[in-house]
Amino acid sequence: MFKKISKYWWCQILGWAMYLLINLFFNFTLIKGNLNAVMVNLLVFSICGVVSTHIFRTLINRRRSWGSASLEKQALLFFIMVVSTGVVLYVSYNWTLSYVIGYGQKGQGFVRNIILGGLLSAFAISSIWWFIYFIWHYIDRNRTSYLDHLKLEATVKELELKTIKAQMNPHFIFNALNSIRALVDENPQRARTAITELSNILRSSMSTEKSETVSLENELNIVKDYLALEHIRFEERLRVQYEIDPDTLELQVPPMMLQTLVENAIKHGISRVISGGTVYIASRVKGMEHEITIENTGQLEEPQVNGHGLGLQSTRQRLSLLYGNRATFEIHNKDAKTVEARVVMPLV
Known part of the structure; x- marks a missing residue:
């Protein structure tokens, strides 16, 4: 009752x-x-x-x-x-x-x-009553407005994340199909192997479509499939090194982010060096932060130094949407022969 x-x-x-x-x-x-x-x-x-x-x-x-x-x-x-x-x-x-x-x-x-x-007393009582009533509604309206703002902000972020994913996945598929196309006439057997690798990547990508974050281990599996596909194309020109802290395998990262950075390293680095080069992938914990580093042979040229490509922009946008200013992403020439991309995300 x-x-x-x-x-x-x-x-x-x-x-x-x-x-x-x-x-x-x-x-x-x-x-x-x-x-x-x-x-x-x-x-x-x-x-x-x-x-x-x-x-x-x-x-x-x-x-x-x-x-x-x-x-x-x-x-x-x-x-x-x-x-x-x-x-x-x-x-x-x-x-x-x-x-x-x-x-x-x-x-x-x-x-x-x-x-x-006691008319003045009645005025005093009614003043207190209406003061409390007006203040109550003022606070309630502000609280409702704030909750509506948070809901709107969350909806906008969700839509932005989905839009970024939709932009990124076709971008990756286009590059992968170009790699396979280069093998069709040259080596049909390797082309079939490449199609199998691409199938594995797409299957993994689709399984993470509804997630805003995935474990680093899942992300690494996609990267390894991608690199296996690219290795068919580059053969001995592509060398890969890993330095992955086992404690970071269960940490959450934006889906397809690592794959995007590795793809960028090959497209703008390894593919432009006649003798090929090395892609170095590292993941470690520093204090209360998760640091991922991708290094590749090559050099960034202006205006690429600031990283305005679609894949790099999507990385910045997703990190900003998920972590705000608590996450950072930078890409620069580490030395005369190496480019370094570094992502730092908070653990909590």
Whole structure:
């Protein structure tokens, strides 16, 4: 039964009950007034308070746009509600005491009580009630607005991540098919092997499509399939070295990120060097960060130094969306013969 009572009515009941108890305590401990008279007056005042505030609360809620009004209009509305509620509260209180219960004076005495009595007290009570009501709605609107903003931000990030993935996967497939096409006439058997390798890569890629992160171990399996495919094309010109800390295999990374960086190293590095070169892949933990390094033979040339290719842009965007400014990505010429790409991600 209590679960069906709204927050508003809980606040009404508890608020006016607290007012009643505080005044009873004050009257019985300090003023030592008549028990019956005090009880009747406070009970009638509290009931009139509930009725009057509820009436004007119902009226104000009929205009649902009041919460989005300007500060000046809300201040004017607050003043009107305080005065109106205060007047109705005290008039109904005195009328109930004088004409219903028989307390107080009737006729001119009733009017005099209204004018000279506790009208200011009624204004004070209604001011407190409406102040709490306005503040409550202000905080509730801000909280709702903040939650809506977070939901919108999460939706935008999800859409951006999916868009980046959609851009990246066709980019990879296009490069892989070019590699296979180069083998079709030259060596059909190797071309069939390359198609098998590509099938394995696509199968692994599709299994991670719905994930925003995957384990490094899964990502390495894709990279190894990709490198096996490229090794058919480059043969002895492509050499690969790994330095993988076993403790990092279960750490999460953006899907296809490592494969994209390795693909970039081969396309812009190894393929441009006549004698070929080495791709070095390392993964280690440094403090509270996971560092992945890809080094390859070759050199970055302007304007490639800043890494504006599609694959590199997708890497930066995904790291930013997933980790904000806590992750970094940089690519530069390590020395006269080597390019280094380094990704640093937080562990938590």
